[in-house]
Amino acid sequence: MGERIYLDNASTTFPKPAAVPEAMVRYMTEAGTNIGRGDYSSAFDVEDAVFCARERLCGLLGGEDPSQVVFTRNVTESLNLVLKGYLRPGDHVVVSSMEHNAVMRPLSQLAELGVRVDRAECSPTGELDPACVERLIEPGTRLVLTTHASNVCGTVLPIERIAEVCRAHGVRYVVDAAQTAGVLPIDAAGWGIDAVCFTGHKGLLGPQGVGGAVFCNGFASEINALVAGGTGSSSDLERMPAFMPDRLEAGTPNLPGIIGLGAALVWIEERGIDAIREHELALTGRLIGGLAELEDAGKVRVVGKKSLEGRTGVVSIQTPGRELAEVAxxxxxxxxxxxxxxxxxxxxxxxxxxxxxxxTIRFSVGWANTEDDVDAALAALREILA
Structure with a gap:
């Protein structure tokens, strides 16, 4: 066996651009100070770096104001912040049937407290008709939340059209962009989305341990903080500050992670998300094309869409007659x-x-993968399933 071929980028991207670990090490060895807690130059420099990361996220995801960008540990925490900070017993929420447990588990907890949950059913390829969402909206509906793209099969949901439905009914709309931030265009404010929840370590190419949410349309003012504590601001008060982002950010943030993410955002701006997406889709097409031969021979079943339209670089298969874990x-x-x-x-x-x-067995390509990687994966499958 030679060097590893990493095709699990939907879990976390690897490798990261070299600038990411370099920025993190530079912070740890040359700065190392906190923000909002020190009245000296190195603390101000770190605060500037964090603000720049907020600005870049705001621009990339279509936010209105960098102050409405809140950092968390990951997208799961961001989703919990929105769901548990906004919904109350008796409220009704609509989700898609393609949601990750980062959505469904907190909703299961909230359902035990009296929140009602309905799922808009997607097609067997993971596609969602916005009319299915609209049919489930009722007078008590306070929130619609959907993924932007499936982490299982890569199918992209029509979030711009779902946002139109939600605006027409005066319902808040939140998007889980775990699989798409940094890969697909997102214009939260322009499309009328009230919050975009993201993680830093997937398509944004940053390190694990940092994520967040971009709030629009005054939605953040309706969210109750899940964690309260020191912010380095309004220290004369024993309640959380009323202004953003401090209102929803308590305690020392993951500064190495935020600075690493900031470096990744610069890299993405320089490369361009269109170029990244085109590269990943080209590899995805090559993979699907090779899998078609195996599917025709009855060796695999490709799950989800088989075209490149409306999808990300995530492809799942089953192997009839062979244990999936054994093949993997x-x-x-x-x-x-x-x-x-x-x-x-x-x-x-x-x-x-x-x-x-x-x-399923899931293959997910990333910015650093090559045609040779895809060809090697296909050749290996042919040998294993022969």
Whole structure:
């Protein structure tokens, strides 16, 4: 076995651009100060770096104001902040049937407290008709939340059209952009989306441990903070500050992570998300094309859409007659090809796609993958499934 071929970028992107670890090490070795807690130059420099990261996220995701960008540990925490900070017993929320457990588990907790949840059913390829969302909206509906793209099969949901439905009914709309921030264009303010929740370590190419939410349309003022504490501001008060982002950010933030993410955002701006997407889709097309031969031979079943329109670089398969975990293990052990197998923390999506409870083997390409990587994965599958 030679060097590893990493095809699990939907879990976390690897490798990161070199500028990301370099920026983090530089902060840890040359600055190392906190923000909002020190009246000296190095603290001001770090604060500037954090603000620049907010500005870039605001621009990339179509926010209205950098102060409305809130940092969290990950997209899961961002989604919990929105759901638990906004919904109350008796409220009604609509989600899609393609949601990740980062949405469904907090909603299950809230359902026990009296929040009602309905799922808009997607097609067997993961596509969603906005009319299915509209039919579920009722007078008590306070929130619609959908993923932007499936982490199982890569299908993209029509968030701009769903936002139009929500605006027409006066309902807040939140998007889980875990799989799309940094890869697909998002214009939160322009499309009427009230919050975009993101993680830093996937398409944004930053480190693990930092995520956040971009709020629009005054939505942040309706969210109750899940965590309260020191902010370095309004220290004369024993309640959280009323202004953003401090109102929703308590305690020392992950400064190495934010600074690493800031470096990744600069890299993405220089490369361009259109170029990144075109590269990943070209590799995805090559992968789907090769899998078609195996599917015709009855060796695999490709799950979800088989075209490149309306999808990301995530492709799932099943291997009829062969245990998925066994095939995934052989891909790694014999060929150095790293993929993810199982239910991908998204049982609702797998039920929609008809792959529950077996799950799938998921291939997900990234900016650093090559045609040779895809060809090696296909060759390995042919050998293993022969």
């Amino acid at each position: 293990h052989e891909l790694d052990a014999r060929h150095g090809i790293q993929v993810r197998v199982g239910l991908h923390c998204a049982p609702s999506a797998h039920r929609t796609l008809g792959t529950f409870p077996t799950g």
